[in-house]
Amino acid sequence: MKVPFLSRKGSKIDQPPALIVKSKSREWFDAIIFAFIAATIIRGVLFSAYAIPTGSMEGTLLTGDRLFVSKIAYGPRMPITPVSIPFMESRIGDSKIKTYWDGIQLPYFRLPGFGNVKRGDVVVFNYPSDAGNDPVDMRVHYIKRCLGTPGDVVSIINSNVYINNVLFKNAPKTQTSYLVKTDGNSLNPELLQDLDIEIFQQINMSDYVMIIPPASFENFRNRQNIKTITEISTAQGVYDEAVFPHNSLYKWNQDNFGPLIIPKMGWTVKLTESTMALYRTAIETYENNKVDVSNGNIFINGKKADSYTFKMDYYWMMGDNRHNSEDSRYWGLVPEDHIVGKSMITWWSVDSDAPLLSKVRWSRILKPIN
Structure with missing residues (x-):
């Protein structure tokens, strides 16, 4: 005799329902939704991919x-603007x-991370000078090397960076610009390409401004048609209004x-005309205070x-490309809430x-960033 299923109280219940078999289209839909959610979580919490x-x-x-940029290195920043189209920049192309x-x-x-931003880290952050146009997490992404951390005193003397009065050791491949005097003969473009030398400006038939990597400097200087190579550095006391804080009280430039x-x-900083020139943007814009003078x-x-x-x-x-970089020397401080993650x-x-068959730089694939 067939025995019916019983509940805990012994009452008779129906047979268990048959398993529901999903259609192929439903399986694909569920898989796509799962992948989208997983990718969103990974991109938002663990790491993101960026192009230079x-x-x-x-x-x-x-x-x-x-x-690949690690967000858990400094702690993932939770969305400030939660309603947005995933995996897209804040604006479509150059449109509004x-x-x-x-x-x-x-x-x-910000959720807890593995550590804090350290000097020497290559950091991705939202561009601070866009303040007031887009929300913080919707601003353009920039990538630079962190040289000054909270509480540090930063100075640049004759192109050398000092942190707390101690010379900061440049990254191995940091490069700057030079005035190159030649004998007037044309330069071999293939040689410049092989040595990764960029002509920034041609002054006349024999003089050039070039960006020369340290590894190529000696090789290039010893070429027969090179007469002299002199590092370019703006003199101390020469005021550049494009340089932060854009105030003639501080006669600063990119090299000093x-x-x-x-x-x-x-x-706590004492508020004076001079300190307001340095910190007003931070106080007013980044920390959302109304400031009047x-x-x-x-x-x-x-x-x-006071x-x-x-x-x-x-x-x-x-x-790292010191004379071809728009960075804190021009737009100033980067607030903590703009930090996205560490480049790994x-x-x-x-x-x-490069030619079609040489476009991929195989030597850089899966290369750690230092």
């Missing part, structure tokens, strides 16, 4: 390099069409700069103030100017 579009980090990173909706803005929050104290969370008095959020205590840490970022490895690299 310019030469500001040459020769450490080359135009055409593709990188946004890929996000800023009707909802969440407070800045500072000293500048990098703000640290909890650090009237008759020599400074008002923060409507209250007269000092200010910073709420965030800040960083100083510079490119070059997973792919393509030279768009």
